[in-house]
Amino acid sequence: MQSTPVYEGQIFDGDTHLYETPDAFSRYLPKQYEKDWGFTWKTGSDGEFALYVGERKVEISAGYYADGKVPAPGKLHEWLRAMKAGSDVDMRVSMTPDMVGPEARLKKLDEFEVEACFLYAGHMVGAISYLDRVGPAKIVLRAYNEWMLEHWGFTYRDRIYSAPLLALDDLNYAVEQAKWVAKNGARLVLLPMGPVNKRSPADPYFDPFWSILNEARVRVVFHISEASYLAGHMAEWGERMQQPRLRQSAFMFMHGYSERPILETLSSFIFYNFFERFPNMKILSAENGCEWVPAMLTKMDKCRGMAKNSLWPCGQLKERPSKIFKRYMAVVAYPEDDLKLTIDQTGSDDWVLMGSDYPHSEGVPTPRDFMAEACGGLTAQQIAKVMHDNAWKFIHED
DSSP states (O other), X not given: OOOOOOOOSXXXXXXXXOOOXXXXXXXXXXXXXXXXXXXXXXXXXXXXXXXXXXXXXXXXXXXXXXXXXXXXXXXXXXXXXXXXXXXXXXXXXXXXXXXXXXXXXXXXXXXXXXXXXXXXXXXXXXXXXGOOSHHHHHHHHHHHHHHHHHHXXXXXXXXXXXXXXXXXXXHHHHHHHHHHHHHTTOSEEEOOSSOBTTBXXXXXXXXXXXXXXXXXXXXXXXXXXXXXGGHHHHHHTTXXXXXXXXXXXXXXXXXXXXXXXXXXXXXXXXXXXXXXXXXXXXXXXXXXXXXXXXXXXXXXXXXXXXXXXXXXXXXXXXXXXXXXXHHHEEEEOOTTSOHHHHHHHHTOSSSEEOOOOBTSTTSOSSTTHHHXXXXXXXXXXXXXXXXXXXXXXXXXXX
């Protein structure tokens, strides 16, 4: 039997979230966009309390939130077990100040013995796929980012690294926003997974955008969300996207979420020789788990050999894809992932980070709980890397 891991050092949390304040979506949104693109919480005609984008219900938000209350951090599995047992227990709790503001979050980090964290959007993560028109979408995202900058800052006390949301659909506008976030001190930006206008995000067409982030050494995060580019493919299987969690099939969880979107996205950056052009860039996968990494690295190396004399849109790679991945990419693991097996299979412990998902219910109650769940069988040095060092290097080292 594996002994219980022991690590008493500081933690660097690779996956945390905020909850938006009531005016987060409206403070900077121009009035003419409020009717069709404003975000509101309300009880709809179906009797469910949910987030709406205009008149469209964000289905995944239904059933988990109540007015002013959210699921208890790290308690989702307990709640689901209670629901399966027929209990009508409500495990929602009132939002606390640390969920909605930076000063209180710093105190929570101190309580958790967390040196620093990466901070991602809250309800906006589940609503990104509803921003499906380029013109309004860029206005909504800009308004959201302006709120984030004012309320949280992009680099708060060099401990909370917030990730503004960018998109590549309008290249000129994306370039403008990249300059703006870099000017305002962002160290991370979050982009949707998948292709953009039938191009890989690593296509040289987008190089004017990437050159700005590369120069400013801004890191890029791909966080789990609905990969809207798969909607047509899922429809071929009779599956629908933008559904409540409890109405999604196992097939959808496996192929509409899971590793497919992130695997396709990350591999495109490697096969498009992205890091040859932008050696200062680093890319993080957040809340997509990590158990897919060994198979991905093996397959990429094999496919590089198979395509040796074939088409290379941006030039052949000078080294194995697996080496490129380990140098430029990092992945936040799920607490339920088998980290020892995954690290052993990849032959490296330099790319994997912990993430608590605080204050969301899907993660662990406290960041240190991640160690007990995921780090069994690892050496003390490996645990230190997962719990702190790898995230610190990701954000600080060139």
